[in-house]
Amino acid sequence: MVVKTIPEIPVKKGEPPYKLWIFEPGEKKEFPLVFNLRQLAEQRRPALIPGHRLCAGCAAPIVVKLASFAFRGPTIVVSATGCLEVSTSIYPYTSWAVPWIHNAFENAAATASGIEAAIKALKKTGRLKYDHVDVVVFAGDGGTYDIGFQALSGMAERGHDVLYILYDNEAYMNTGIQRSGGTPKFAWTTTSPVGSVLPGKGEHKKPIADIMVAHRIPYVATATPAHWMDLMKKVRKGIEVNGPAFIHALSSCDRGWRHEEAISIEILRRAVDTCYFPLWEWTPETGYLLTDRSLVIARNPSLKQPIDKFLEVQGRFRHLLRPENKELLKQLQDYVDAVWEDLLKRASNAPR
Amino acid sequence: MSRLQLVPKYPREKQVMMNLNGDEAIAYAAKQSYVDVVAAYPITPQTIIVEKYSEFVANGEVHTEFVPVESEHSAMSACVGAAAAGARAFTATSSQGLALMVEILYIASGLRLPIVLAVVNRALSAPINIHNDHSDAYLMRDSGWIMLFAENVQEAYDTTIQAFKIAEHPEVQLPTSVHIDGFFLSHTLENIYTLPDEAVYEFLGGPRKIPKVRVDYFGEEVDYVLNPARPLSFGNLALYDYYFEMKIPQLIAINKALDVIKQVNEEWYELTGRRYGNGLVDPYMVEDADIVIVAMGSGAGTIRSVVKKYRERGLKIGLLRVRSYRPFPHSDIRNLLRNTKLVVVMDRAIGPGQYGALYLDIASTLYHERSRPILVDYVYGLGGRDLSPDMVSTMINQLVKDLERGYIPEEERLRFLGVRG
Numbered sequence: 001m002v003v004k005t006i007p008e009i010p011v012k013k014g015e016p017p018y019k020l021w022i023f024e025p026g027e028k029k030e031f032p033l034v035f036n037l038r039q040l041a042e043q044r045r046p047a048l049i050p051g052h053r054l055c056a057g058c059a060a061p062i063v064v065k066l067a068s069f070a071f072r073g074p075t076i077v078v079s080a081t082g083c084l085e086v087s088t089s090i091y092p093y094t095s096w097a098v099p100w101i102h103n104a105f106e107n108a109a110a111t112a113s114g115i116e117a118a119i120k121a122l123k124k125t126g127r128l129k130y131d132h133v134d135v136v137v138f139a140g141d142g143g144t145y146d147i148g149f150q151a152l153s154g155m156a157e158r159g160h161d162v163l164y165i166l167y168d169n170e171a172y173m174n175t176g177i178q179r180s181g182g183t184p185k186f187a188w189t190t191t192s193p194v195g196s197v198l199p200g201k202g203e204h205k206k207p208i209a210d211i212m213v214a215h216r217i218p219y220v221a222t223a224t225p226a227h228w229m230d231l232m233k234k235v236r237k238g239i240e241v242n243g244p245a246f247i248h249a250l251s252s253c254d255r256g257w258r259h260e261e262a263i264s265i266e267i268l269r270r271a272v273d274t275c276y277f278p279l280w281e282w283t284p285e286t287g288y289l290l291t292d293r294s295l296v297i298a299r300n301p302s303l304k305q306p307i308d309k310f311l312e313v314q315g316r317f318r319h320l321l322r323p324e325n326k327e328l329l330k331q332l333q334d335y336v337d338a339v340w341e342d343l344l345k346r347a348s349n350a351p352r
Numbered sequence: 353m354s355r356l357q358l359v360p361k362y363p364r365e366k367q368v369m370m371n372l373n374g375d376e377a378i379a380y381a382a383k384q385s386y387v388d389v390v391a392a393y394p395i396t397p398q399t400i401i402v403e404k405y406s407e408f409v410a411n412g413e414v415h416t417e418f419v420p421v422e423s424e425h426s427a428m429s430a431c432v433g434a435a436a437a438g439a440r441a442f443t444a445t446s447s448q449g450l451a452l453m454v455e456i457l458y459i460a461s462g463l464r465l466p467i468v469l470a471v472v473n474r475a476l477s478a479p480i481n482i483h484n485d486h487s488d489a490y491l492m493r494d495s496g497w498i499m500l501f502a503e504n505v506q507e508a509y510d511t512t513i514q515a516f517k518i519a520e521h522p523e524v525q526l527p528t529s530v531h532i533d534g535f536f537l538s539h540t541l542e543n544i545y546t547l548p549d550e551a552v553y554e555f556l557g558g559p560r561k562i563p564k565v566r567v568d569y570f571g572e573e574v575d576y577v578l579n580p581a582r583p584l585s586f587g588n589l590a591l592y593d594y595y596f597e598m599k600i601p602q603l604i605a606i607n608k609a610l611d612v613i614k615q616v617n618e619e620w621y622e623l624t625g626r627r628y629g630n631g632l633v634d635p636y637m638v639e640d641a642d643i644v645i646v647a648m649g650s651g652a653g654t655i656r657s658v659v660k661k662y663r664e665r666g667l668k669i670g671l672l673r674v675r676s677y678r679p680f681p682h683s684d685i686r687n688l689l690r691n692t693k694l695v696v697v698m699d700r701a702i703g704p705g706q707y708g709a710l711y712l713d714i715a716s717t718l719y720h721e722r723s724r725p726i727l728v729d730y731v732y733g734l735g736g737r738d739l740s741p742d743m744v745s746t747m748i749n750q751l752v753k754d755l756e757r758g759y760i761p762e763e764e765r766l767r768f769l770g771v772r773g
Contacts, residue, residue, distance in 0.1 A: 020569070023580040074580035076437065085587075091594045094585035099578035101436050102587035103429055103459055110426035114391060114433025114441070115578065117417035121388035121439055124415050127559065133580060151429065154422030 057261030080143030258315020461496030483736020
């Protein structure tokens with residue numbers, strides 16, 4: 001038997017082990033972006049502190065923690081109703097080390113707009129105690145693709161200086177795995193069950209990040225917590241741009257995707273390796289740029305894995321691996337290939 | 353004049369007379385109230401309040417951040433965000449817009465954010481209609497907001513400024529709505545007296561003050577705001593173990609508002625020489641009246657003029673205008689109506705399958721009296737139908753007969769005024 005020991009986190013004597021982030025008024029220091037693991041462990045604490053009740057194997061807290069390592073200073077976090085919100089804020093406790101607000105399901109972007117406007121107004125009248133306060137939204141796929149899309153689009157159009165991070169677990173996991181606009185084709189959910197006639201969801205995933213690109217906001221990117229340095233860099237860029245930024249982070253859900261808890265990160269790695277979820281960033285100046293593993297695959301196409309590699313470890317796609325469903329699997333492969341080819345044409349750093 | 357006559361700090365000659373309609377008066381009041389964030393959307397039917405306010409922003413007359421959101425739902429959401437971040441937030445809406453906002457109205461009061469909302473009361477669809485009745489206001493009846501109804505444009509101006517003071521009172525900290533009747537007030541020009549900017553600034557005590565809350569983690573009282581120096585979580589999940597306990601302070605606060613509304617009404621009187629009854633109810637010749645008409649909003653003006661005529665003819669009749677609909681001033685109303693023989697409630701909305709909402713409130717207030725007056729509900733003015741003095745006279749003539757008869761049969765307790773067929 002392997003004995004697992006919890007690594008000791010350096011704690012100053014007399015301080016509680018998990019402290020809130022305190023920025024005294026007038027604090028001017030900006031956190032540097034560090035990637036050295038030892039430095040990270042010693043110098044930085046995540047904005048989401050232990051004690052939350054998210055499931056074992058959930059990738060959402062990993063997205064949040066990595067993103068918070070890239071925060072630059074005083075930050076206000078907004079959450080839409082969802083898994084992340086209900087399991088991190090059960091009264092009388094909270095897991096948030098930063099000022100945090102949850103309003104409702106569909107209005108995280110509108111709430112963030114209001115906060116950003118308030119910060120501007122306070123700054124204008126000399127009542128803001130900091131040089132800048134960043135506003136970051138964490139919302140799930142339901143609160144972004146579907147019910148929250150109007151507020152998101154409005155926020156992008158109005159140009160509020162907010163970073164919106166979508167953690168996309170591809171269904172309404174909080175309410176019991178119902179299909180959303182982010183659920184991929186042929187995936188099983190409780191409202192797109194696999195029956196004798198229908199093979200799961202009938203429609204493809206909405207290309208949400210491309211829709212945000214169409215808003216021509218200063219920064220759009222895709223990321224996964226498996227490619228953690230890439231995610232952190234993108235979050236910092238999203239915070240630093242002057243105006244709205246959008247990051248689409250794929251986030252595995254062992255309950256909804258029907259996989260083992262221990263392989264959450266491995267699945268996300270495979271999502272990128274199969275080009276099911278390519279990593280890229282977009283700015284109005286540079287256009288699409290592939291990043292991290294997706295750039296490697298573009299340069300060396302032999303590294304691209306078949307979609308089966310992504311599907312085979314997930315119960316929600318089990319039916320696709322049956323021999324009689326070969327045709328469906330091919331359809332999905334063709335779709336993934338077409339989207340990837342399209343991206344290669346658009347990405348200015350892809351080899352020609 | 354007696355020596356008890358109060359000399360206001362800003363007598364009429366120190367005030368500025370302006371010719372404004374209800375929408376403009378509210379926008380002007382908000383402008384003077386040092387509002388930090390205005391978020392608004394022009395849903396059909398739209399109001400001129402935010403148009404007027406955008407002009408102030410465009411001309412640099414205010415420091416306000418104007419957020420032209422993409423829906424009324426987002427308007428209230430942005431106000432919640434702004435107020436949680438420490439700003440004084442204001443928005444305005446009407447009818448369908450209020451209906452869309454309702455979800456967030458409950459959140460605003462649950463989070464105890466002192467947002468001020470101007471509601472231009474209009475009928476709800478279907479059929480779609482842009483004219484006045486109070487059906488939209490009743491949507492927010494149980495949302496935990498303080499609801500104040502104005503009778504005329506002057507009161508709309510006064511109440512808007514008062515609303516900020518009431519909402520931000522340390523013991524209240526609840527969102528407050530100011531209701532004016534669509535078109536009857538919103539689009540009707542009136543000469544009103546306005547205060548100089550500095551007087552309003554002083555009355556409100558400058559920018560919004562952030563209340564303190566005790567938080568165990570910090571071991572001290574901290575600002576109830578999204579503050580990187582003392583981070584708090586807003587909008588947490590509270591289940592059966594805490595939800596109930598979190599709702600009770602909200603009830604205590606809105607009941608506390610009964611005193612605060614009165615107090616602010618008196619302060620306003622000392623400042624301007626204007627007051628509206630005791631702030632909660634505005635009675636007119638009620639003391640010795642046999643018949644009292646209870647109403648809200650602009651209709652009260654018409655009724656008052658008719659009541660005056662009947663009084664001159666010797667009929668003991670009075671008018672009781674409810675100014676604060678939530679919190680509902682039970683004890684004031686009970687004291688005023690205790691010796692009345694007949695109370696008629698004028699409802700400008702229907703409650704399908706039930707009497708009008710105001711009637712129910714009045715009935716529940718009077719129930720505990722030993723001798724109860726006869727009670728009748730009149731529904732009038734739906735979809736903007738005018739309430740003419742003739743209609744009121746017809747009603748009063750009928751009431752005189754009812755009073756002689758001494759009772760109203762059950763099937764006649766809900767009556768309609770001014771409807772054909």
